[in-house]
Amino acid sequence: MAIDLTTVKSPAGDVDGAVWFPGTDPTAVDALLTGYITDAYTKTDDDDAAEQWTYYRAASAVADRLATTATAKTLTLVDQGSKSETVGAGQFAYWQQKAAGYLAAFEALDADITDDPLGGFAVLTSLRHG
Numbered sequence: 001m002a003i004d005l006t007t008v009k010s011p012a013g014d015v016d017g018a019v020w021f022p023g024t025d026p027t028a029v030d031a032l033l034t035g036y037i038t039d040a041y042t043k044t045d046d047d048d049a050a051e052q053w054t055y056y057r058a059a060s061a062v063a064d065r066l067a068t069t070a071t072a073k074t075l076t077l078v079d080q081g082s083k084s085e086t087v088g089a090g091q092f093a094y095w096q097q098k099a100a101g102y103l104a105a106f107e108a109l110d111a112d113i114t115d116d117p118l119g120g121f122a123v124l125t126s127l128r129h130g
Contacts, residue, residue: 002041003051005033014055020062033058044106046113052106059099066092 010016017029036057040050 001047003037003047003054005030005037007051008033008037008054008058013051015058020058032061044110044113046109049106049109049113052102052109056099056102056106059095059102063092063095063099066095 007013008015015029015033017024017026021029021032033054036054037050039057040053043053044050
């Protein structure tokens, strides 16, 4: 059975639109995810691999957004002076790693399918051969 929005969106899936795409209209999030699902099926016929590709594309979009919106801010701690840090840099690294994890999972699943000489069918062997 092909994946759809209910597969990839929370609570069944990983994508929580309010967290991954804050401030984006839910209809726009659905349109993005639908596009990612369509793209996934141009890469693979396997549903599990397609799901990982969809997550990869969504997490990459979040990382891209954070990479372009990182801003500096100064924190002042009582009796400890102040410190500047880039807001979004840590978040960017998190989402970049998350996207890389989804891509690795996609590639592993897709490689299993590609390398399987029987096209995904299990091999039955006799236990008497020994």
